[in-house]
Amino acid sequence: MKNKLKTIFIYLIIIILVSGCVFKKAEKVPKGGITLYKVSGDNINTLSDYDVVGKDKEYQRDIIKHQEIWGLIKKIVVPEYRDKLKEMLIFNGEKENLDAYVVNISNDTKEWRIGVAINYAYNKDYSKSKRLEYNLVHEFAHIIALNSDQVDMDKKKQQCTSYYTLGVCTKTDSYMNMFYQEFWKDIAAEHKKLNRLDFYSMNKNKFVSEYASVSPVEDFAETFAFFITKDLPESNSLYVKDIKVLFFTKYPELMEMRDTIRNNLGY
């Protein structure tokens, strides 16, 4: 059973669509895959150049852009977390309307792949809006929340007394469980009962974005992206969405991370 649970989790993929994230199975050859890189410290080395044609072939040859994208990822995935990021995929997101995602590629949530849609990364308005940076921070938040240091892979759902999601039991003192206990415990039943848009419209002041209302995991990632990329809210704000952003300020290591990433991105 334990192995079965682990297997289920291996195939869970966290994807951010142009309009949000979905969970789905990872394919052997990633859909839209152009080039897969192995991450070695500060550098990337080609693992696979997928068989592509036409525009995708041009994208494949444009390794300067691959390196630029990697450069941006390095500014966001700070050195303390770099060893958890094992692969970077350059892909074309047109077919699935995806712009970035992360997926756990080991059976213990220690190793992750980040995928970036090169066809969206260089869209003029897209880069102007800093959306790629925001999305990469959102994806990085999933690694922060669900990596092996934060979850207990040996606990089955029935044994898990903290927040259980995507086949893993979050540790009691993990960021994700603390976030869940503070902001989701009381609304989880309502969230389950209502359709998402009704739930969101009734709870607008609780979420930094509509997408954040999808699930606790997505709320965590969206709120973390706000925490990193936006000015901090007033400390006496009564809005739950602001109190959520301020949740991260309680952790000195996350405040330090915020300074580092903002400095790297020139904020």
Ligand SMILES: [Zn+2]
């Ligand atoms: Zn997400």
